[in-house]
Amino acid sequence: MSTYSIRDLEQLSGIKAHTLRIWEQRYAILSPDRTDTNIRTYGDDDLKRVLNISLLKDHGYKISEIAKLSSDELNREVVKISERQLNYPDQIHALTISMLDLSEERFEKIISANIAQSGFENTMVNIIYPFLSRIGTLWVTGSIGPAQEHFITNLIRQKIIVAIDGLRGTPDKPGKTYMLFLPEGEFHEISLLFAHYIIRSRSNKVIYLGQNLPLNELVFAHQIHQPDYIFTVLTSVPANHEVQPFVNRMAKAFPNSQILLTGYQVVGQDIETPGNTAIINQINELMRISSN
Incomplete structure (x- = not known):
């Protein structure tokens, strides 16, 4: 009780x-x-x-x-x-x-x-x-x-x-390719799954890598698919003092992809975003981006 x-x-x-x-x-x-x-x-x-x-x-x-x-x-x-x-x-x-x-x-x-x-x-x-x-x-x-x-x-x-699963298969000419993942130690998957739905429902291709993914595995998948966007949710990891270095490392590792970040650890925080990085403050921002 x-x-x-x-x-x-x-x-x-x-x-x-x-x-x-x-x-x-x-x-x-x-x-x-x-x-x-x-x-x-x-x-x-x-x-x-x-x-x-x-x-x-x-x-x-x-x-x-x-x-x-x-x-x-x-x-x-x-x-x-x-x-x-x-x-x-x-x-x-x-x-x-x-x-x-x-x-x-x-x-x-x-x-x-x-x-x-x-x-x-x-x-x-x-x-x-x-x-x-x-x-x-x-x-x-x-x-x-x-x-x-x-x-x-x-x-x-x-x-x-x-x-x-109820969405139709990948369109013959999908809009953009999005790679979705949660970093190592992150298991809160609902927001990532809903992002998957939003992006797919707007005729984009999604490479869904799921929870708890080491960065080296993300690099491996990125080399194969070369996505236009990488999307992740930072809820409980990295630790506060590690968030900015994590953002910087992501931006440097994937210079040709646009990196989209959301979650408690970045929204409303004093995070500096490199040129290929953006923070999604509200879900309608992801809807707008994935509709373009």
């Missing part, structure tokens, strides 16, 4: 901590434990209840009415709303609950309905990416365990792979 602070509940639900305390005192909608120093702590059931309450409030329910509902009644009301077309924050709340419950069925229902209505790319940009950002917050605060994080990210990974 995970443990959350009231600030965690505020960040994940959008309901202010002050409001949660008032509801707790007035309606007893939450049942926190307390530490030896009298600090409130909350469990998975409290988080799911707050997320469900947030969803009902956004759809016109009054807190005084919600407080009278049992857990089963609350869940039934949420299911009724979920059968309608939800807005993006509602979808993200619903995905968070499916992750906490390890519910593949609920995940599948939410994502399949969105793909059918809005298409795969819009679903990724408007729902999955903000949801992954929420997972990051939960992971950093220790609010979810490895089982929950692995469960949901593997479901997302499967969806992207299916979408890639």
Whole structure:
């Protein structure tokens, strides 16, 4: 069972901590434990209840009415709303609950309905990416365990792979050639897979080398394919002090290719980019480049 602070509940639900305390005192909608120093702590059931309450409030329910509902009644009301077309924050709340419950069925229902209505790319940009950002917050605060994080990210990974497989084969005259990889020690593959989808869907050729690739192997593959672009995501490696040397080494090793970098280690950081290197700050920048 995970443990959350009231600030965690505020960040994940959008309901202010002050409001949660008032509801707790007035309606007893939450049942926190307390530490030896009298600090409130909350469990998975409290988080799911707050997320469900947030969803009902956004759809016109009054807190005084919600407080009278049992857990089963609350869940039934949420299911009724979920059968309608939800807005993006509602979808993200619903995905968070499916992750906490390890519910593949609920995940599948939410994502399949969105793909059918809005298409795969819009679903990724408007729902999955903000949801992954929420997972990051939960992971950093220790609010979810490895089982929950692995469960949901593997479901997302499967969806992207299916979408890639659903694209038509390489066009007779593809636009550009892109080589995609993650550096040695990097295993966060979802952004790289989605980049694969974006680039392929715009009639380009992709050489996908995947996770944890030593630089000498990238040099070997580059010599064979001579790609126009090299794309990578730097999330956890290299270490902060090694990022600039890594960027410089990439630029020098592949002077005839345009190198595209994204990820936590480069976006918003003070990284100097050599002439054949660019940092992708937002996914729509990659969409624009790969459409040219």
